[in-house]
Amino acid sequence: MAQKIIVFGNQKGGTGKSTLAMHLVVGLLLKDRNVATVDVDARQGTFSRYIENREKTQRTNPDIRIPFHTTLPGSEADSVISMERENLETFTKLMYDLSSYEYVIIDTPGSDNNLSRIAHSFADVIITPMNESFIDLDLLVRIDDLTSNTIRPSTYAEMVWEQKKNRAVRDKGAIDWVVLVNRMSNMLSRNRQELDKILTALSKRIGFRLASGFKERVIFRELFLSGLTILDKDVPSIPQMSLSHIAARQELYDLMRALKV
Numbered sequence: 163m164a165q166k167i168i169v170f171g172n173q174k175g176g177t178g179k180s181t182l183a184m185h186l187v188v189g190l191l192l193k194d195r196n197v198a199t200v201d202v203d204a205r206q207g208t209f210s211r212y213i214e215n216r217e218k219t220q221r222t223n224p225d226i227r228i229p230f231h232t233t234l235p236g237s238e239a240d241s242v243i244s245m246e247r248e249n250l251e252t253f254t255k256l257m258y259d260l261s262s263y264e265y266v267i268i269d270t271p272g273s274d275n276n277l278s279r280i281a282h283s284f285a286d287v288i289i290t291p292m293n294e295s296f297i298d299l300d301l302l303v304r305i306d307d308l309t310s311n312t313i314r315p316s317t318y319a320e321m322v323w324e325q326k327k328n329r330a331v332r333d334k335g336a337i338d339w340v341v342l343v344n345r346m347s348n349m350l351s352r353n354r355q356e357l358d359k360i361l362t363a364l365s366k367r368i369g370f371r372l373a374s375g376f377k378e379r380v381i382f383r384e385l386f387l388s389g390l391t392i393l394d395k396d397v398p399s400i401p402q403m404s405l406s407h408i409a410a411r412q413e414l415y416d417l418m419r420a421l422k423v
């Protein structure tokens with residue numbers, strides 16, 4: 163197996179899984195790491211397309227680094243049993259095929275499916291970006307009553323728990339679950355203070371650690387079409403460095419430090 167398998171997951175779309183996965187990939191490539199990427203969200207294919215766009219930009223900018231990428235569609239077998247068996251076989255084989263890479267970064271869909279579960283069970287690290295909202299918090303943990311502090315894990319947290327067990331049974335490995343808030347508003351709102359407080363309090367009980375997140379920044383949305391990231395330099399199509407751009411880089415370096423990569 164690769165030194166570190168990092169899975170981006172959350173049972174909700176639009177939280178920044180594909181965008182942040184791409185940024186982490188480029189961060190690692192720029193540190194001369196050997197990186198393979200896998201898109202388990204073949205239906206949406208955002209991660210794959212981000213990489214394809216990068217390949218196009220590479221044609222005129224040969225210095226740009228590209229990961230070794232695989233798109234993995236799920237099995238289409240008729241019965242659930244054969245479908246699950248086929249998925250597990252394909253995924254296990256792919257992980258063995260990629261074992262010479264230092265890092266394998268995997269993007270998963272914002273909905274539950276068998277292949278995504280399997281991908282989670284192979285993770286050394288699961289990164290769950292969420293938006294700055296109580297709706298997103300509810301997808302992580304069900305807070306039945308704030309005052310009496312009664313909580314129960316959401317379906318996603320239960321799924322992660324299940325995959326931690328599967329991983330432990332398979333190879334005694336442990337999964338480090340990292341949650342972060344993405345697209346934070348620039349103002350420190352009461353909402354966010356409240357959210358941070360709850361997340362910090364919950365992390366131990368639900369079994370994740372909280373990493374510092376990313377602010378809402380236009381630059382993240384602008385770079386997709388060129389396949390570039392805020393770390394790419396010396397490419398004509400990259401917008402001029404702004405303060406926000408520098409701050410965004412710092413947020414990414416902070417995440418990489420939290421992941422010890």
Ligand SMILES: Nc1ncnc2c1ncn2[C@@H]1O[C@H](COP(=O)(O)OP(=O)(O)O)[C@@H](O)[C@H]1O
Nearest residue numbers: 175176177178179180181345377378379382383
């Ligand atoms: N920090 C951010 N600031 C601004 N826009 C962001 C940020 N992170 C992601 N986005 C944008 O949010 C949208 C959803 O991101 P995406 O990575 O596709 O999420 P997911 O993979 O979880 O569905 C995209 O349009 C993306 O450009």
Ligand SMILES: [Mg+2]
Nearest residue numbers: 179180203208
């Ligand atoms: Mg996505």
